[in-house]
Structure formats: C-alpha cells, structure tokens
Amino acid sequence: xxxxxxxxxxxxxxxxxxxxxxxxxxxxxxxxxxxxxxxxxxxxxxxxxxxxxxxxxxxxxxxxxxxxxxxxxxxxxxxxxxxxxxxxxxxxxxxxxxxxxxxxxxxxxxxxxxxxxxxxxxxxxxxxxxxxxxxxxxxxxxxxxxxxxxxxxxxxxxxxxxxxxxxxxxxxxxxxxxxxxxxxxxxxxxxxxxxxxxxxxxxxxxxxxxxxxxxxxxxxxxxxxxxxxxxxxxxxxxxxxxxxxxxxxxxxxxxxxxxxxxxxxxxxxxxxxxxxxxxxxxxxxxxxxxxxxxxxxxxxxxxxxxxxxxxxxxxx
Amino acid sequence: xxxxxxxxxxxxxxxxxxxxxxxxxxxxxxxxxxxxxxxxxxxxxxxxxxxxxxxxxxxxxxxxxxxxxxxxxxxxxxxxxxxxxxxxxxxxxxxxxxxxxxxxxxxxxxxxxxxxxxxxxxxxxxxxxxxxxxxxxxxxxxxxxxxxxxxxxxxxxxxxxxxxxxxxxxxxxxxxxxxxxxxxxxxxxxxxxxxxxxxxxxxxxxxxx
Numbered sequence: 467x468x469x470x471x472x473x474x475x476x477x478x479x480x481x482x483x484x485x486x487x488x489x490x491x492x493x494x495x496x497x498x499x500x501x502x503x504x505x506x507x508x509x510x511x512x513x514x515x516x517x518x519x520x521x522x523x524x525x526x527x528x529x530x531x532x533x534x535x536x537x538x539x540x541x542x543x544x545x546x547x548x549x550x551x552x553x554x555x556x557x558x559x560x561x562x563x564x565x566x567x568x569x570x571x572x573x574x575x576x577x578x579x580x581x582x583x584x585x586x587x588x589x590x591x592x593x594x595x596x597x598x599x600x601x602x603x604x605x606x607x608x609x610x611x612x613x614x615x616x617x618x619x620x621x622x623x624x625x626x627x628x629x630x631x632x633x634x635x636x637x638x639x640x641x642x643x644x645x646x647x648x649x650x651x652x653x654x655x656x657x658x659x660x661x662x663x664x665x666x667x668x669x670x671x672x673x674x675x676x677x678x679x680x681x682x683x684x685x686x687x688x689x690x691x692x693x694x695x696x697x698x699x700x701x702x703x704x705x706x707x708x709x710x711x712x713x714x715x716x717x718x719x720x721x722x723x724x725x726x727x728x729x730x731x732x733x734x735x736x737x738x739x740x741x742x743x744x745x746x747x748x749x750x751x752x753x754x755x756x757x758x759x760x761x762x763x764x765x766x767x768x769x770x771x772x773x774x775x776x777x778x779x780x781x782x
Numbered sequence: 783x784x785x786x787x788x789x790x791x792x793x794x795x796x797x798x799x800x801x802x803x804x805x806x807x808x809x810x811x812x813x814x815x816x817x818x819x820x821x822x823x824x825x826x827x828x829x830x831x832x833x834x835x836x837x838x839x840x841x842x843x844x845x846x847x848x849x850x851x852x853x854x855x856x857x858x859x860x861x862x863x864x865x866x867x868x869x870x871x872x873x874x875x876x877x878x879x880x881x882x883x884x885x886x887x888x889x890x891x892x893x894x895x896x897x898x899x900x901x902x903x904x905x906x907x908x909x910x911x912x913x914x915x916x917x918x919x920x921x922x923x924x925x926x927x928x929x930x931x932x933x934x935x936x937x938x939x940x941x942x943x944x945x946x947x948x949x950x951x952x953x954x955x956x957x958x959x960x961x962x963x964x965x966x967x968x969x970x971x972x973x974x975x976x977x978x979x980x981x982x983x984x985x986x987x988x989x990x991x
Contacts, residue, residue, distance in 0.1 A: 467842040469821040472887050498883045501844075502864050514841070516888055546943040551951040562946045566968025567938065568871055568931065572879045702946060702967035 467501075468510040475515050478522070478645050478678055484515045486647035486676025493517050493678060495538055495574040498565075499581045507591060508582075508598060522576075522680055525549070531686035534643075537576030537679045541631065542567070544575055554684060555692035556711050560634035563696040566703050576679035579632055579642065579659070580671060583625035583729075584705055586610055596622045600668045607759070613707065616758035616765050618728035623667030624759070626726050627660060633711040633725035634694055635682065636733045643681040646674050653683065660730030667729075690715040693776045696725070697768060708768045714780035718742040722773065724752060727765050745773040824887045830855065831899025839886050846870045846881035849896060857897035857926045861970070868969035871927035871934075872896050878934035880968075897926035900933065908989070909933050912982035920973035928969045932983045935965045936990065957987045 475481030485491045490512035494500055503509040523538040525547050533554065535544060544550055545561040561570065587593045587605035594603035606614055606624050615626035640656045659672050673679075690713040698704040709725035720741050723733035737752035749770040756766060821840045828835045830853060837852060846863070849855045849872070861869030863882045870881040873895040901907035906914070909929050919925040939955050947964045948955065955961075962983050963976070971979065 470841055471822045472824055472841040472885070474890075494885075494888070497885065497888065498865060498880070501883050501885065505864065514885075518888070542938070542943055546941065548942075548952075551942075551944065555951055558944055558951055559946075562944050562948070566865075566868065567935065567943075567945075567965055568868060568878050568880045568968045569865055569883070571877045572884065702964055 467504045468507065468512070470512050470514050472514045472516065474519050475517050476519065478517075478520055478680060479649060481515050481517050481520065482645060482647050482649075482676050482678050484513070485678075488513045491515060495577045496540070496572040497577075498569050498573045499577065503582060506589060508589065517678070518574075528683065533684040535575055535682045535684070537574060537681055539575045541565070541570035541573045541575065541578060544631075545570070553687040554634075554638060556634040556637060556694050556713060557631065557684075559692065559694035560630040560696075560709075560711060563694055563706075563709070564630035575631070575682055578629065579635075579679065579682070581629060582670070584628045585614060585625040588625060596663075596667045597625060597670075598668075600666070610761065611759040612761040613705065613726070614759070614762055615726075615728045616762055617732060617753050617756040618662050618730065619757055620663045620665065620667065622665055623663035623729070625663070625667070625729060627728065627730050628705045628726055629731065630694070630696065630706065630709060630725060632656070632660075633709055633723050633731040635684075636723040636731040637711045637713055637721040638684050638688070641683045642679055643683060644673065644677050645680050646677045651680070656682075656731075657733065663729050670729075688713050688721065690720055691780050693779055695772055695776050695779075697772055708765050708772050710769070710772045710776050712773075712776050712780070714741075714777065720780070722748060722752075722776075724769055727753075727769060741777075745770045745777060748773060824890075826886050826890050828886070828889060829893040831895060837886070841885065841887050843886045844882055845872070845874075845884045845886050845889055845894070848886040849881060849894070855896050855898050859923055859926055861924070861927075866970070867924070867927075868931060869924050869927040871930045871969060873930055873934060876934075876937070878931050895930070897929060900929065907933070908986050909982070912985045913979070916978045916982040916985065917975070918979040918982040919971075919975050924969060924971045924973075928966070928971065928979055931966060931969045932962075932979075932986070935962060935983070936987055938965065939987075957984070959984065962987070 492511040494514045494516050522536040524536045526534045528534050541561050545558040551558050585606055587595045588597050593605040596604050614624045635656055641653045642659050643653050645651050693712045696706045696709040698706050706726035712722040714720035722738055723731050734752045737748045740747040740751050753766050823838050824841050826837045826839055849858050859869040861867035865880040865883040871878050872881045874892050901910045909932050939957050944951050945964045947960050
C-alpha cells in the first residue's frame with residue numbers, strides 16, 4: 467500500500483470537508499473492497515477519512531411506509547432486519563447471495579454501492595485499462611471477457627457491475643441520499659446513480675468529489691413475490707455470471723432487473739412491461755442493442771433461462 | 783589519529799567547496815529525501831483476548847499483521863491476504879471478519895478474540911474440542927479461521943441472520959448441514975476436511991439445542 471494518513475471523522479460535515487479539501491483523500495467504511503484495491507496499488511489514497519463513527523447505521527421506517535437505511539448499516543444487519551426479511555425479501559436474498567459471512571459483516575450499504583468492477587484487466591496493473599488509467603485503452607475488448615458486460619458498454623470499457631444488492635435495490639426504485647461539501651443534501655434515484663462508461667469509464671457514479679452517501683431509501687414495498695436468482699461458476703462465494711432480481715405480481719406483471727450483464731444493474735422499463743408475454747420478450751427488449759463478445763454472448767440466453775426459472779418460481 | 787593523504791585532501795576539498803556555496807544543492811548530511819520519508823503512524827488501543835495493548839502502528843498495518851507481527855499471536859493465519867480464503871478470520875466485538883481486510887487503526891478501542899483467546903490446549907473451547915474429536919483438519923493451516931468462523935456462525939443463526947440457502951426468511955432458523963456449509967463458504971480448506979468440519983460444528987450446535 468502507498469503510505470497514507472488516517473483520521474476518524476466526528477460528523478458528516480467534518481468528514482466531507484476532510485475529503486473534499488484534501489487531494490488524494492477517500493472515505494473508508496467497511497474497507498473490504500478499498501483495502502483490497504489498495505494492496506494491489508489500484509487505489510492509492512494519501513489520506514483516509516474513517517466514517518464508521520458517524521451516526522448513519524440505523525434502519526428506520528419512513529412516514530410513507532418505506533424504509534430509510536443508513537449508509538453504515540452492514541450488509542449482514544440489512545439482510546437480517548425483520549422488516550427487510552418480511553417486506554423487502556429481494557434485498558435480503560440478494561445480499562446473502564454475495565460474498566461471505568465475514569465480508570458481509572464488515573461491508574456497509576454505502577460502500578457496497580461504490581464497489582468497483584471485477585474486470586481482470588482492471589485488477590492487473592500491468593495491462594491497459596481505461597478505468598484505472600484513463601486513455602490507456604481497454605484490454606478486455608478482444609481479451610478475456612467471459613464475465614464482462616454484454617449491454618450498456620462502450621468502445622472504452624466493457625466491465626460489468628458485479629453487485630448483488632444493487633440489483634435488488636434497482637427493482638425497488640431505491641434512492642441514494644447524499645451530502646456534499648457545501649452541506650447540501652440530495653436524493654439520487656438509483657437508476658441515475660450508476661453511470662454508463664461512454665468515453666469516461668473512470669467516472670462510475672453520479673457523485674461530486676467529497677460527496678458522502680448518508681442513506682438509501684426504499685419506497686413502500688411493491689405487491690408481489692420477491693425473487694433473486696444468481697447463476698455463478700460455483701454454488702457459493704462467487705460473483706454472478708447472470709443474476710435476476712424480480713418482484714412478480716399474480717397477474718403476470720412485475721418488476722425485473724438483471725445483474726452482471728451491464729456496467730450497472732440493468733432494468734429497462736419497456737422490457738419489464740413485456741413480462742406478461744414471457745421471458746423471451748423481456749430479454750429481447752432488455753438486451754436490444756447488446757454487443758456481446760464471442761466469450762460472453764451466452765449471457766443473453768442464460769438471462770432468458772434464469773428469468774424463466776424466476777417466473778416459474780413466482781407461479782409457485 | 784593519522785588520516786591517509788587522499789582522504790585528508792578530499793575532506794579539505796569538500797569543506798572548501800561547501801564554504802564557497804558550490805554544493806548547496808546537494809544535501810551533505812542526513813539521509814536522502816527518499817530515505818527520510820517516514821510512513822505515517824497512529825496510536826491504537828486494542829483489547830486482544832482480554833489483554834489491553836497500546837501500539838503505535840504504520841497506518842497501513844492490517845489487523846492481521848498487527849496480531850501476528852506485533853502481538854506475536856500467530857494462531858491467526860495469513861492465507862491469501864485478500865479476503866478470499868478465511869484463514870485470518872477473527873472475532874471483533876463478537877463478530878467474525880477477515881483480519882486481512884481491515885486496518886488496525888480502524889479498530890481503536892475494539893475487542894478482538896483470536897483462536898488463542900477461545901481456549902487453550904488444556905482448556906479448549908467446545909468448538910476446538912469438537913474439531914479435535916471429529917478430526918476436522920489435516921494440515922491445520924485453515925483451522926483457526928474455521929473455528930472462529932464456526933463459533934460466529936452459531937451466533938448468527940441465533941440472531942436470525944439468513945443465508946443463501948434459507949427457505950422462509952421469516953421462519954425460525956435451524957442449522958442444517960446445507961445451511962452450515964453455505965455459511966462456512968468463506969473458509970477454504972485445501973485438505974478438504976469439510977465433512978469432518980461439518981460434523982464438528984453440528985455436534986456443538988446440537989449440544990446447545
């Protein structure tokens with residue numbers, strides 16, 4: 467790791483001031499992804515602002531019947547929360563489909579949203595990567611791309627968002643609450659939080675420098691059965707090849723998002739509207755314009771089959 | 783003390799040159815800038831297995847390296863150092879984490895329990911005794927992490943933490959074989975002692991009712 471100074475923030479405002487005002491500074495919460503990347507010298511912060519002491523670790527009911535989840539709530543605490551298990555099962559299911567007990571105990575909700583991609587070339591500092599070194603090129607295009615994105619990609623980057631929790635949050639219309647350096651707060655719809663790579667794949671999130679995630683909010687739970695199905699190379703502790711998060715109503719309508727197929731959790735309104743027509747129609751619409759590689763073209767039929775399984779589950 | 787003529791001459795030359803200002807851009811004393819650069823440190827107070835420790839550590843020091851290299855508690859093992867293998871699993875304030883993916887400075891004031899704190903050869907924790915009874919290891923390298931993880935798994939089930947194989951999320955939880963295997967998936971055993979590890983954990987879980 468590159469040497470860095472360290473401080474514990476005493477208030478959100480102080481944390482934001484410290485990060486916004488110090489070149490090379492970063493927030494750290496669970497640190498399970500950041501420290502891993504620091505060991506590989508992919509992330510090289512010169513100052514860490516530890517936010518874990520801030521009062522952002524509670525889960526509260528909102529007046530409209532939704533839920534407000536503090537950014538520092540651990541993945542385990544969120545998955546095990548009685549109201550989440552009862553009303554937002556897709557979130558519990560998605561969280562426990564990811565990582566391990568040890569990692570989920572440490573990882574925070576805010577940090578989980580900010581986890582970086584898992585492209586093998588992003589992790590290999592000896593190869594070009596436009597995310598790691600902007601302008602250096604993309605080694606994945608024409609390289610080992612089996613795990614990578616098939617849709618929403620660009621000529622500059624085909625890395626996928628590897629998360630599970632975020633796919634579930636996407637079907638629930640979650641929003642991300644933040645505070646910026648001026649002390650202003652805002653709520654960013656999750657669909658706008660993740661940026662597609664375009665020509666600037668190094669910019670992954672709709673956050674300003676120093677802007678801190680303070681909470682994730684969920685609207686009241688939608689009616690229907692909750693599903694999260696993850697297909698991976700081994701039965702546990704592996705990133706998804708394809709995942710499907712869905713809330714399905716008895717009448718055949720519902721909500722659906724796909725994970726590990728795009729640079730962000732992939733939810734398309736027109737595709738979702740095709741749910742009553744069956745999985746083929748949904749996938750044809752969701753993956754319209756996809757540009758898979760010869761190594762990962764299988765993800766599109768796999769997404770259709772996984773969705774078919776989920777729909778069958780929904781019908782009991 | 784007699785000095786060789788060449789050294790005397792060199793000294794005179796350096797002294798004269800410094801006085802004239804010719805060498806002012808070259809530091810003549812002290813280490814080079816690269817060597818002078820010292821990594822930032824922080825004070826850390828840790829309670830480890832009931833013993834208080836006050837340390838001053840390079841901020842980069844992981845909790846794992848603190849335990850092994852500074853406190854010489856080598857029961858906790860370094861496998862992959864990236865959170866993949868679980869050999870470094872310890873309990874922090876009763877919760878299992880990967881000690882390799884946490885900085886010691888993030889644990890100021892925390893209580894850490896390692897394999898040494900669970901029990902001793904003369905007074906083993908029930909999970910340690912069950913691993914011995916069921917031969918839940920071969921080489922033993924992953925064992926401290928397996929045992930710390932197993933102790934925490936039983937607590938997580940009691941607390942209602944679901945797993946990937948849990949059926950009804952809201953029903954009371956039980957530790958079936960498939961449940962404990964899923965919950966232990968962050969602890970890899972290259973010797974493949976899994977079936978005996980599962981037997982050991984099952985015995986402790988059943989004894990607790």
